[in-house]
Amino acid sequence: MKNVRVWYRKDGACRFISHLDINRTITRALQMSEIPLWHTEGFNSRLYVSFALPLSLGFRGTYESVDIRLIEENYPYDEIISRFNSYSPEGLTAYEVTEPVMKPAAICYAEFEIIITSEEHTNDEIFDYANTLLNSEKILVEKTTKKGTVKQVNLKENIVRYTLKCTQNGVELSIVLPAGSVKNVNPSLLTDVIEKNCGFEIFTDITRKELYTENWQLFR
Amino acid sequence: MINKRIEPYLLKVQKPGRYVGGEINSVYKNKDEIDVRFAFCFPDTYEIGMSHLGMKILYSQFNSFPYIWCERVFAPWLDMEKIMIEKDIPLWGLESGDPITDFDFIGFTLQYELSFTNILQMLKLAKIPLRSCDRKGLTQIVVAGGPCACNPEPIADFFDMFFIGEGEEVDLEVIELFRKCRDEGKTREEFLQLCSQIEGVYVPSLYDVEYFDDGTVKSVTPKNNAPKIIHKRIIRDMDNVFYPERFVVPMIEIVHDRVVQEIFRGCIRGCRFCQAGFLNRPVREKSPDTIDKQCHTLCKYTGYDEISLSSLSSSDYTKIRELLEQLTKWSVDENVSLSLPSMRVDGFDEEILSKLKTVRKSGLTFAPEAGTQRMRNVINKNVTEEELIQTCTIAFKGGWTAVKLYFMIGLPTETYDDVLGIGTLAQQVVDCYYKNENRQKGKQVKVTISTSSFIPKPFTPFQWEPQDSIEETHNKQMALKKHITSRKIVYNYHEAHVSYLEGVFARGDRKLCKVIEEAVNRGIHFDGWDSCFNLEKWLEVIRDCGLDPDFYVRRRRGFDEVLPWDHIDYGVTKKFLIQECEQAYKNTTTPNCREKCSACGAAKYGRGVCFEKRKSMV
Structure with a gap:
């Protein structure tokens, strides 16, 4: 038996489904693929899959991964990729299979690319609002915890680094935020304040690009 | 293909997965090679519509013809609907993302009466004229089938035709006739008249209804050669009727998220309140071999690990033990669980029970x-x-x-x-x-x-x-x-x-047609949802319509009153229904179809339980 990590992109129609639904969709695709995979041995046996880090509904992802357990240790990696892709919906595309190097718990940071647009306002306007906000001393947002209580968070101190550009496609924000099981900051918290600051409706297109460990190694 | 106009707004609504399509086994075709475009509309949300077996069957069947492209359409939830109206985006098909406005056929399935308003709302969102008399040319043919088509009168003004009974054959006959009529340059009226000659097709505009002063029906008169009585269609050979090899596998959770396998149609019991039991007579079974094969294929192509064996009364399937035996031969090894809904209290034993819990206890x-x-x-x-x-x-x-x-x-x-x-x-x-x-x-x-x-x-x-x-x-x-x-x-x-x-x-x-139209104009729909249902508003509309x-x-x-649906025939005679009603008053039961034939009239179809050997005959 051997654990392998399948790397895939999440895009297209699959961008609009939640993590739970991705889990179900990938499980079914693997079920159909007839790749010899290990099932859990509990009372309700199920196919073993384990995701590195959930991705929110609406986000694209270019560096997503799921761990599966092969029964046949020599099963070819390219066969996994081609079978995964022929049984998963368009928008979920596997591109690499590796042996897991790190545990998902090692993930500490995530890099996002966010494109902000608006229907009735220019990109320059959005840029100004976003820029002022990102340059301010504190960015306070309310975050609902798992226990249902609301607490105030200063986003500013959570932003590891960012670049903000105004392009033809919209305002491009590239940002690194804490991610993982210990501390996780969802970039939509930030885009929500940007929208509040703008005072008009904005459209955001968010892609998770890369995941890093505590000492800035790429998660593998 | 995600509708390009709606894409930017998808993150502004709940469950955007309802509106994007792209699921495994959904069918995409090249528009240039298509002769007939069919919008299969389910007048409720995606999660409910996607659970419906009839849609799965007809979707696959239509799409098995290279020149037909059948797409799925569901009622958008209120948040999405609001955006569509504000941004003037017409209702689209999930596969192509194209507006269904100019589709050849717009087909609805009528599962429950409270979805009637959603039908009109969907037509409105699709920018299709509501009343059949306002639609012109050989396009936008609005059709419907399903259980509520047995009394389609409250929505008769909005439909060009209804399919009475089981749809697998009659739908295709109508589509073929449509292609022929279009080639020959026939008018919409000519096409509808020709359709009315097909058994199982009810063209409501070809019937004039007169009423007595007290509001009861006086007469229903056919015109232009339409038949006086419309007879339902049924499938006679269940082992050779089309059944899909693939279901569209939804990416978001739906109500019944599993393989649904039909094991028979109809019901031998004759419970007197049960409409399905009378509409679907006589009982016709699929053989265990067919069921076994179809289940296995469906699991293979969908990745589902659960099968529901569907019928009106599963324990009445004559070869239930044989079937479960056959299915468990592979289902256990493949981690697939079986469930048998609609079990009768008296058809239950330990053996069946043990088979059902081989994998999971439901x-x-x-x-x-x-x-x-x-x-x-x-x-x-x-x-x-x-x-x-x-x-x-x-x-x-x-x-x-x-x-x-x-x-x-x-x-x-x-x-x-x-x-x-x-x-x-x-x-x-x-x-x-x-x-x-x-x-x-x-x-x-x-x-x-x-x-x-x-x-x-x-x-x-x-x-x-x-x-x-x-x-x-x-x-x-x-x-x-x-x-x-x-x-x-x-x-x-x-x-x-x-x-x-x-x-x-x-x-x-x-x-009631005008009542439903008025209700929709006043913003009433999604009546099947508690959060939307408002009886007060409805009563006001009904009163305002006099x-x-x-x-x-x-x-x-x-018993002598002309009922609004009397010109439709489902095989069971009115005489039998009266007789059954009288038996009810006497607290008397009627034996089931396998014990004794009670001459309901369904034997005229020449198949099914009516021709099985009964124990009393052997």
Whole structure:
């Protein structure tokens, strides 16, 4: 038996489904693929899959991964990729299979690319609002915890680094935020304040690009 | 293909996965090679519509023809609908993302009366004229089928045609005729007239309805050569009828997210309240081999690990043991679990039970329907108290600790004794759990009882009966609630208001078309959803249209009255229904189709249970 990590992109129609639904969709695709995979041995046996880090509904992802357990240790990696892709919906595309190097718990940071647009306002306007906000001393947002209580968070101190550009496609924000099981900051918290600051409706297109460990190694 | 105009707004609505398509096994075609575009519309949300077996069958069947492209369309939820109206984005097909406005066929499935408003709302969102008389040319042919097509009169003005009975054959005949008529340059009117000559097609515009002063129907007169009576279509050979090899596998969770395998159509029982039992006569079974093969194929192509064997009464399948034997040969190894919904109280044994829990233990639900033996005799639900207790004993011995029981209140001749009897019966089930020595120690039993309100439906022996008033239903529910003292019994009941409105449409006539149109104009739809349903608003619309809802709901019809659906034939004769109604009044039961033929009329189709050898004949 051997654990392998399948790397895939999440895009297209699959961008609009939640993590739970991705889990179900990938499980079914693997079920159909007839790749010899290990099932859990509990009372309700199920196919073993384990995701590195959930991705929110609406986000694209270019560096997503799921761990599966092969029964046949020599099963070819390219066969996994081609079978995964022929049984998963368009928008979920596997591109690499590796042996897991790190545990998902090692993930500490995530890099996002966010494109902000608006229907009735220019990109320059959005840029100004976003820029002022990102340059301010504190960015306070309310975050609902798992226990249902609301607490105030200063986003500013959570932003590891960012670049903000105004392009033809919209305002491009590239940002690194804490991610993982210990501390996780969802970039939509930030885009929500940007929208509040703008005072008009904005459209955001968010892609998770890369995941890093505590000492800035790429998660593998 | 995601509709490009809607894409930017998808993150502004709940569950955007409803609107994007792209699922495994959904069908994409090249528009240039397509001759007929068909929008298969389900007048409710994605999660509900995607659970519907009929849509899965017809979607696959249509798309098996290279020149037909059938796409799925669901009712957008209120948040999405608001955006569509604001941004002027017409309703689109999930596959192509194209507006369905100019599709050749717009087909609806009529599963429940409360979805009628959603049909009109969807047509509006698609920018298609609501009334059939306002649609011109050989395009936008609006059609419908499904159980509620048995009395389509309340929506007759909006449809070009209805398919009566089972759709697999008749739909295709109409599509072929459409292609021919278009090639020959025929008009819409000529096409519809030709359609009316196909058996099972009802073109409502070809029938004039006259009324008496009291509002009852005087006559229904066909014109332009349309048949006087429209006969339903049925599939005679269940082993060779089309069945999909693939289901579209949804990416978001839907209501019934599993392989659904039909095992037979119809029902031998003849419960007198049950419309499906009469509409789908006679019983026609699929062979275990066919079912086994189809199940295996579906699991392979969908990745599902659960199969539901579907029918009106699963334990009446004659080869149930053989079938389960065959299925478990591979299902256990492949981690696939089986479930058998619609089990009868008297068709249950340890062997079946052991097969069902080979992989996963599912819930157990039974429907005694009424609380006393007298009441069960009236409705012809031939199940005894002893049988129920025996069945529950088996279930409890098998390790189950929860059962659900379904009942109806408001049945004809019902007294308060009958209503309270439901609580007494539930208590007996609780007692039976504690009598069982092998019960799981330390576990409590839970008996959930649900009551729905009886609604008299067309083509049943109770089609002439008055329905309980809202107040009466409410009183009965409260009386039963008070009668239940055990905390091990959970009592759920349906809102009486909803059943009242459903009662208006179930036995409605064409005068209601204007009511439904007006309701939709006033923003009423999604009536099947508690959060949207508002009876007060509805009553206002009905009054403003000059009609009285009690005329449809509370009135006892005479056996000699012309009923709005009398020109439609489902095989069961009116004479038989009258006879059954009279038997009900005498608390007398009628044997099921396998015990004895009662000459309902369905034997004319020349197939099914009517021609099986009965034990009494051997």
